Amino acid sequence: MDTSPRPNTVIVVRxxxxxxxxxxxxxxxxxxxxxxxxxxxxxxxxxxxxxxVRRWLDHIVQGGSKSS
Structure with missing residues (x-):
C-alpha cells in the first residue's frame, strides 16, 4: 500500500x-x-x-511532480 503523501489542491472553474x-x-x-x-x-x-483541468489532474495523479 502506497502511503506517500499526495498533493492536496483545489481548482475552481467559473x-x-x-x-x-x-x-x-x-x-x-x-x-x-x-x-x-x-x-x-x-x-x-x-x-x-x-x-x-487535464494538466491539473495529471499533476495530482503523478504525486505533484511537474508535468508538461
Whole structure:
C-alpha cells in the first residue's frame, strides 16, 4: 500500500457566456497551477478549460511532480 503523501489542491472553474461577443464563451480557472494555488487563468475556448483541468489532474495523479 502506497502511503506517500499526495498533493492536496483545489481548482475552481467559473464559466459564462458574454453576449455581443463573437465567441462569447469565457472561463476563469482559479488554482489551475497546483504549485501556485493563487494562480488564475482566463480562457475563451472550452477546449482550453479541458486542457487545463487535464494538466491539473495529471499533476495530482503523478504525486505533484511537474508535468508538461
Amino acid at each position: 464559466a459564462w457566456m458574454e453576449s455581443g461577443q463573437p465567441a462569447g464563451f469565457r472561463a476563469r480557472l482559479l488554482g489551475a497551477d497546483p504549485d501556485d494555488p493563487s494562480s488564475s487563468l482566463l480562457v475563451a475556448d472550452p477546449t482550453h478549460v479541458l486542457e487545463a
